[in-house]
Amino acid sequence: MNQPRIDLNADMGESFGPWLMGNDAALLDVISSANIACGLHAGDWDVMDRTMRLAVERGVGIGAHPGLPDLQGFGRREMQIGHASAPNLVRYQLGAARAMATAAGGAVRHLKLHGAIANMASRDEGLARACYEGALSVDPEIIVMVLAGTAQERAARALGARLACEIFADRGYHDDATLIARGQPGAMIHDPAEAAPRIVQMVQEGAVIAASGKRIPTRIDTICLHGDNPGAVRLAQAVRAALDAAGIEVRAFAGER
Numbered sequence: 001m002n003q004p005r006i007d008l009n010a011d012m013g014e015s016f017g018p019w020l021m022g023n024d025a026a027l028l029d030v031i032s033s034a035n036i037a038c039g040l041h042a043g044d045w046d047v048m049d050r051t052m053r054l055a056v057e058r059g060v061g062i063g064a065h066p067g068l069p070d071l072q073g074f075g076r077r078e079m080q081i082g083h084a085s086a087p088n089l090v091r092y093q094l095g096a097a098r099a100m101a102t103a104a105g106g107a108v109r110h111l112k113l114h115g116a117i118a119n120m121a122s123r124d125e126g127l128a129r130a131c132y133e134g135a136l137s138v139d140p141e142i143i144v145m146v147l148a149g150t151a152q153e154r155a156a157r158a159l160g161a162r163l164a165c166e167i168f169a170d171r172g173y174h175d176d177a178t179l180i181a182r183g184q185p186g187a188m189i190h191d192p193a194e195a196a197p198r199i200v201q202m203v204q205e206g207a208v209i210a211a212s213g214k215r216i217p218t219r220i221d222t223i224c225l226h227g228d229n230p231g232a233v234r235l236a237q238a239v240r241a242a243l244d245a246a247g248i249e250v251r252a253f254a255g256e257r
Contacts, residue, residue, distance in 0.1 A: 005249035007164065007222035008240065009033040011065055011114065012072075013051035014042035014138070014228060016160035022227035028054055030236045032252040033061040033164075035112045035145070036147035039069030041075025045100070052104035052151060061252045062106050063145065064097035064135075066090050067114030075115035076182065083126055086201055087134030089117075094138050110255065111135045111146035113152070121155070122147045122178050136161060143255030148207055149177030149218040162255035164221040167202055169195045169239050170229075170238065173210040177218065186211045190231055192238030199223055199239050200246045221253045 013029075013036035014021040021042065028034065034055045037043030043051075055062050066089065067075030081089065094111060101108045113121055113131060121128035132144050136159060146152035148165035156163055164220050171179050172186035180187040189195045202208060203223075207215040225236040243250060 004041055004203065004247070005251045006034050006139060006220065007253040008236070009112070009166070009222050010225045010232075010236065010251055011035045011112075012227045013037045013047050013065070016042060016044055016045045016071070023233050024051055024055070024145060024227060025054060025098070026233045027225065027227050027236055028058045028060050029163055030233070030240050031060060031225065033063055033110065033249055035063040035065035035110075035114075036095050036097060037065050037089070037114070040069040040093060041071065041114055048097070048100045052101050052106055056104050059188060061109050062097075062101050063110040063112055064094045064108050064116050065112055066093035066117075068117050070116075075117070078116045081117070081127075083130040086127060086130040087137065090131045090134035092139055094135055094142075098138070108139070110143035110145050111233040112166070118147065119179065119181075120151070122150035125151035125155045129159065130154045132156055132159055132161060140143060143253065145222065147177070147179070148220060149216050160257060162257055164253040164255055165219045166222045166224055167199070167208055167220055168224045168226075169199050170226055170234070170235060173208055175210045175214045175215075177208050177210070177214070177216045180211060190229070190235070192231075192235045195235055196238040196242035200248070201240050203243070203248055204246070211214050217238045
């Protein structure tokens with residue numbers, strides 16, 4: 001019988017100039033895929049360069065992490081963006097990521113939407129499709145990381161894209177597999193003792209477990225470990241240890257269609 005395996009990813013490269021966000025170097029010792037900010041919601045050219053070089057050194061897969069142009073709001077405030085503009089927003093950031101990765105001796109293998117635009121695309125299949133069409137027009141073989149069981153996944157499948165279906169270690173879910181909005185009760189899970197066994201259970205059951213206890217069966221390829229809170233590394237280490245103890249191998253996703 002094949003050993004179960006899963007990818008661990010984290011959003012990173014979100015510092016800006018002298019302002020530091022998270023501990024990317026420590027997270028890169030735990031994860032297998034890195035989603036690196038492209039300069040609009042967070043990050044800058046020097047941060048992108050440092051983060052990508054560290055990822056190459058650690059053998060961690062590089063992903064572009066495009067967001068809305070909102071540095072002050074960290075890309076977490078929703079804004080209107082037309083379906084004609086969304087592909088260009090993604091192309092612009094993916095192009096920057098590909099250039100920086102090449103210079104660092106690596107390559108961008110996947111793309112994951114950030115923050116508000118990701119939440120919007122998890123509800124709006126048309127917006128998700130527009131974003132992913134932008135990415136695929138640049139690289140038809142790029143792996144699209146989608147929020148499992150949502151409009152993001154439906155859009156990527158309709159486009160025939162290579163997929164990585166994602167669940168979150170530190171976020172609560174509604175019954176439709178979308179994330180509970182930050183600031184709402186149950187949105188965030190900070191306790192490693194709660195997050196780690198919950199994630200193992202999701203992987204073993206092949207289902208998102210909503211805050212209500214409802215199971216939403218779904219393909220699961222990767223687990224997100226956010227890097228922008230003080231306990232991120234401790235939570236990531238706990239999830240990794242729990243997966244290891246359960247005999248679940250951590251390995252970068254293949255990006256199957």
